[in-house]
Amino acid sequence: MGETLTIRLTVNGKTYDRSVEPRLLLSDFLRHDLHLTGTHVGCEHGVCGACTVLVNGESVRSCLMFAVQADGTEVSTVEGLATPADGSGIPHPEDADLHPIQAAFREAHGLQCGFCTPGILMTLVPFLEENRDPDEEQIREALSGHLCRCTGYQNIVKAVRLAAERVRP
Amino acid sequence: MSHDTTFTAPPAEAPARPRQVGASPRRNEDRRLLTGEALFVDDVHLDGMLHAAFVRSDYAHGMLKSVDLSAAREHPGVIAAYDAHDLGDYWEPGPLLVPPPPIEQLEFHTATQVPLARDKVRHVGEPIAVIVARSPYEAEDAAALVEVDIEPLEAVSDLEGGLEPAAPRIHEHLESNLAAHVIQRKGAYEEARERAHRVIKRRFWYDHGASAPMENRGVVANWDARSRELTVWDTTQAPIPIRNGLAAMLGLPQSEVRVIAPFIGGGFGPKIMMFYPEEVLLPWISMRLGRPVKWIEDRQESFFATTQERGQDHEAEIAVDEEGRILGVRDEFLTDTGAYNPYGLTISINTQCTLLGPYRVPNYHSEFRMVFTNKPIVTPVRGAGRQHGVFVMERLLDRAADELGIDRVEIRRRNYLTPEEFPHDHEIIYQDFAPLVYDSGNYAEAMDRAVEMIDYAGFESGVQAAARAEGRHVGLGIVSYVEGTGVGPYEGARVGIEPGGRINLVTGVGTQGQGHFTSFAQIVAEQLGVGADDVEVVTGDTARFGWGTGTFASRGAVVAGNACHAAALEVRQKVLALASSVLGAAEEDLDLADGLVRVVGSGESISLGELAARANPLRGAVTPGTEPGLEATAYFGPERGVTASGVHAMILEVDPETAMIRILRYVVVHDCGRVINPMIVEGQIHGGVAHGIGNAFYEELVFDEGAQLQNASFMDYLLPTATDVPTIETAHVETPSPLNPLGVKGVGEAGAIPVGALFAQAIEDALDIDGFEIRDIPLSPNRLFELIRDAREEG
Numbered sequence: 001m002g003e004t005l006t007i008r009l010t011v012n013g014k015t016y017d018r019s020v021e022p023r024l025l026l027s028d029f030l031r032h033d034l035h036l037t038g039t040h041v042g043c044e045h046g047v048c049g050a051c052t053v054l055v056n057g058e059s060v061r062s063c064l065m066f067a068v069q070a071d072g073t074e075v076s077t078v079e080g081l082a083t084p085a086d087g088s089g090i091p092h093p094e095d096a097d098l099h100p101i102q103a104a105f106r107e108a109h110g111l112q113c114g115f116c117t118p119g120i121l122m123t124l125v126p127f128l129e130e131n132r133d134p135d136e137e138q139i140r141e142a143l144s145g146h147l148c149r150c151t152g153y154q155n156i157v158k159a160v161r162l163a164a165e166r167v168r169p
Numbered sequence: 170m171s172h173d174t175t176f177t178a179p180p181a182e183a184p185a186r187p188r189q190v191g192a193s194p195r196r197n198e199d200r201r202l203l204t205g206e207a208l209f210v211d212d213v214h215l216d217g218m219l220h221a222a223f224v225r226s227d228y229a230h231g232m233l234k235s236v237d238l239s240a241a242r243e244h245p246g247v248i249a250a251y252d253a254h255d256l257g258d259y260w261e262p263g264p265l266l267v268p269p270p271p272i273e274q275l276e277f278h279t280a281t282q283v284p285l286a287r288d289k290v291r292h293v294g295e296p297i298a299v300i301v302a303r304s305p306y307e308a309e310d311a312a313a314l315v316e317v318d319i320e321p322l323e324a325v326s327d328l329e330g331g332l333e334p335a336a337p338r339i340h341e342h343l344e345s346n347l348a349a350h351v352i353q354r355k356g357a358y359e360e361a362r363e364r365a366h367r368v369i370k371r372r373f374w375y376d377h378g379a380s381a382p383m384e385n386r387g388v389v390a391n392w393d394a395r396s397r398e399l400t401v402w403d404t405t406q407a408p409i410p411i412r413n414g415l416a417a418m419l420g421l422p423q424s425e426v427r428v429i430a431p432f433i434g435g436g437f438g439p440k441i442m443m444f445y446p447e448e449v450l451l452p453w454i455s456m457r458l459g460r461p462v463k464w465i466e467d468r469q470e471s472f473f474a475t476t477q478e479r480g481q482d483h484e485a486e487i488a489v490d491e492e493g494r495i496l497g498v499r500d501e502f503l504t505d506t507g508a509y510n511p512y513g514l515t516i517s518i519n520t521q522c523t524l525l526g527p528y529r530v531p532n533y534h535s536e537f538r539m540v541f542t543n544k545p546i547v548t549p550v551r552g553a554g555r556q557h558g559v560f561v562m563e564r565l566l567d568r569a570a571d572e573l574g575i576d577r578v579e580i581r582r583r584n585y586l587t588p589e590e591f592p593h594d595h596e597i598i599y600q601d602f603a604p605l606v607y608d609s610g611n612y613a614e615a616m617d618r619a620v621e622m623i624d625y626a627g628f629e630s631g632v633q634a635a636a637r638a639e640g641r642h643v644g645l646g647i648v649s650y651v652e653g654t655g656v657g658p659y660e661g662a663r664v665g666i667e668p669g670g671r672i673n674l675v676t677g678v679g680t681q682g683q684g685h686f687t688s689f690a691q692i693v694a695e696q697l698g699v700g701a702d703d704v705e706v707v708t709g710d711t712a713r714f715g716w717g718t719g720t721f722a723s724r725g726a727v728v729a730g731n732a733c734h735a736a737a738l739e740v741r742q743k744v745l746a747l748a749s750s751v752l753g754a755a756e757e758d759l760d761l762a763d764g765l766v767r768v769v770g771s772g773e774s775i776s777l778g779e780l781a782a783r784a785n786p787l788r789g790a791v792t793p794g795t796e797p798g799l800e801a802t803a804y805f806g807p808e809r810g811v812t813a814s815g816v817h818a819m820i821l822e823v824d825p826e827t828a829m830i831r832i833l834r835y836v837v838v839h840d841c842g843r844v845i846n847p848m849i850v851e852g853q854i855h856g857g858v859a860h861g862i863g864n865a866f867y868e869e870l871v872f873d874e875g876a877q878l879q880n881a882s883f884m885d886y887l888l889p890t891a892t893d894v895p896t897i898e899t900a901h902v903e904t905p906s907p908l909n910p911l912g913v914k915g916v917g918e919a920g921a922i923p924v925g926a927l928f929a930q931a932i933e934d935a936l937d938i939d940g941f942e943i944r945d946i947p948l949s950p951n952r953l954f955e956l957i958r959d960a961r962e963e964g
Contacts, residue, residue: 113682114202115434129512152855
């Protein structure tokens with residue numbers, strides 16, 4: 001290993017201090033140093049969007065960022081979306097513990113293999129906060145930075161509408 | 170969630186209680202996938218795990234003069250580095266996965282991929298050496314230090330050119346680059362041609378691209394010498410054949426090899442190529458080093474190292490009578506297999522057979538030559554050569570309709586096989602080695618539904634005329650196809666009820682997003698009177714189930730689904746027999762619902778969990794001839810595949826100046842027999858159509874004359890996005906298959922198959938330029954612009 005730098009950042013509310021090589025991608029840092037493997041890597045050149053996470057509340061592609069650039073930030077990943085389990089190991093039958101976007105994806109069949117899904121969810125969290133009542137064109141525009149090979153996007157669009165209805169005050 | 174959908178067939182019988190099969194419960198697998206808990210191969214982390222990186226050929230064709238690993242071996246963090254010579258006796262070409270089917274006078278020459286290139290490289294991306302290091306970053310650093318000396322040879326990139334006598338020869342042990350020459354005949358085409366009112370001949374090019382699942386391939390291997398177990402996590406669609414093959418190659422008993430296909434991020438065909446060099450090498454490295462080792466493909470690598478599908482060059486003609494009835498079809502084509510052909514003839518036989526479509530074709534001559542080229546290996550991708558055949562037939566019918574002045578829907582109707590004509594023997598051999606016999610179908614009904622949904626009758630005078638009046642170019646396309654699905658040999662399943670009431674279902678097939686955790690659970694739940702979410706499904710772990718082949722050819726629901734059904738029926742029978750003796754009631758008076766067995770009318774009941782406990786007594790004796798527990802294993806092997814079918818219709822707008830298109834409506838009427846889960850079936854269709862739209866208008870693997878791929882990234886190889894794929898309106902026609910107890914047919918690939926043919930017809934209809942014909946797929950705005958310009962210049 002070459003020269004390392006020390007970084008401190010918060011991920012899903014927990015603070016981490018780590019020594020990392022300057023060239024380590026944020027996506028690899030999250031997945032392989034912190035073992036938060038819910039964030040997926042599909043292309044490593046910023047096209048597919050599978051690795052999307054929130055850095056200080058904004059969607060970013062973690063494969064296009066170095067871990068050292070996240071020093072001092074607050075990062076959110078898919079693992080932080082649902083309410084933490086109560087320890088019983090029994091999932092809530094109505095998915096009430098899931099984030100409304102996660103629950104809507106399940107209800108509308110917005111995922112198949114599920115590999116691209118975590119990144120899409122992390123784009124939709126700020127999108128739905130900023131767009132309480134998006135129309136189909138806005139939803140498709142928001143999704144256009146993500147590639148999905150399984151769903152044809154139709155049920156993802158449906159899931160976003162459903163989630164928007166649910167979270168609207 | 171199915172307001173886009175209508176059903177035309179009523180349920181077979183009035184259900185006494187809520188049915189599981191035919192319902193759309195939320196998927197069992199989703200919570201794990203939505204929360205980031207699901208395990209994918211790259212999520213496997215083991216103590217002391219090493220990482221592999223491959224050195225690959227930059228040349229499409231060349232003599233491998235030397236490989237110098239010394240600098241790489243010196244690099245910090247590197248544990249080992251190997252080239253072909255280091256493999257010793259382990260170096261062996263891969264198996265011929267699919268030998269040729271029994272077709273008379275067939276010529277077939279094989280050359281299969283090798284673990285690491287030795288003496289020669291035959292395509293860009295062919296692996297030459299492997300570096301093992303403490304981290305993937307260090308492994309890649311060291312890979313860049315490997316000095317490879319290749320003396321370039323002229324590359325074969327073109328099909329016709331590859332067959333020229335002077336063409337560079339790719340495989341020294343063969344006389345030419347001809348991989349196969351196959352003729353299949355039915356009737357007497359030449360005689361039919363003599364009698365024909367018209368013979369219409371065209372040349373077509375149909376290219377098909379990358380599978381591009383969002384998850385690249387990966388392998389983690391861990392040899393544990395103390396427990397004597399090799400565990401391999403592999404992004405494969407076929408864990409059991411991988412287990413069997415690895416055991417044989419490594420000289421281990423199958424019981425000491427466990428292959429796990431965990432959650433897989435999409436497959437679409439290439440994840441069932443066997444064996445990839447990386448699959449062969451990682452376990453060997455782990456055994457040699459005594460440490461776990463991981464390799465994860467990157468996206469650029471996947472464009473060369475993962476198999477793909479490519480082009481076919483067809484010269485085809487159709488002979489028709491005055492009414493547009495097909496007298497015969499003749500088709501001759503060249504097909505590209507890339508540098509090796511481990512998958513045999515599968516794709517081309519699919520093309521040959523699927524060309525016949527839903528039509529009555531009394532005379533057929535189909536002939537192909539498969540050519541080795543210096544491009545990555547070709548194996549099936551969603552559709553697997555079927556789209557090529559459908560394109561040829563649908564285009565010929567469109568031209569026949571034009572020449573005879575017959576409506577394009579009418580000419581198809583006149584040639585459809587009718588429901589009375591099943592089973593229909595096409596008298597040629599399919600890819601599963603069985604005769605191409607269609608089991609059932611109702612093609613005219615699907616066409617009627619599509620015509621109604623897209624308002625075919627009113628389109629020309631309505632939507633199209635109104636658009637024309639505004640100077641816009643809007644066209645309609647409507648095409649048919651069939652898909653042979655659900656081929657053998659067999660799959661198996663084990664169903665068990667645990668004391669406490671948990672229901673387990675284990676099957677051998679791998680799963681890549683098809684919803685098996687739910688649809689298989691529904692099949693079992695239906696028989697045991699529980700909900701789909703009460704059934705815990707395990708797939709793709711050879712330690713849990715060791716018999717089966719894999720997920721391909723749209724066969725999961727058909728073959729594994731019917732095995733689940735058979736196992737569930739056996740368990741149901743055991744439940745009824747035991748409950749009958751416990752409750753003192755006749756079996757016919759018992760009903761299974763809500764996890765209980767009830768005596769109808771009396772209110773007496775016992776839970777499945779309690780019955781399971783009683784079936785595994787701690788005292789007393791299990792009666793001779795019976796087994797403990799409520800568990801059963803069953804298998805299903807169909808005698809031949811089942812034929813799914815459908816009609817796609819589309820309205821699109823073309824801007825003739827920019828050649829950009831916009832899809833205004835997209836309708837799919839599909840028949841996959843009995844539908845297990847409409848939500849999942851529709852999802853499969855949506856994804857297939859999106860893949861087909863990519864194939865028709867966005868995706869193309871562009872190679873130069875040196876067989877170098879020019880667009881090996883998602884920046885340059887364009888997958889359709891959410892703004893390119895329209896809302897798809899679906900309807901189902903249910904013609905149950907008589908060939909399996911559930912009556913199901915496959916659906917995984919269907920959506921992708923007719924889309925190229927549909928685009929061609931709709932674009933021609935929109936532009937309405939005299940003499941303008943689309944004979945090539947894929948299109949693109951550029952390509953379409955050129956075609957429009959050429960047609961106008963000629964016109």
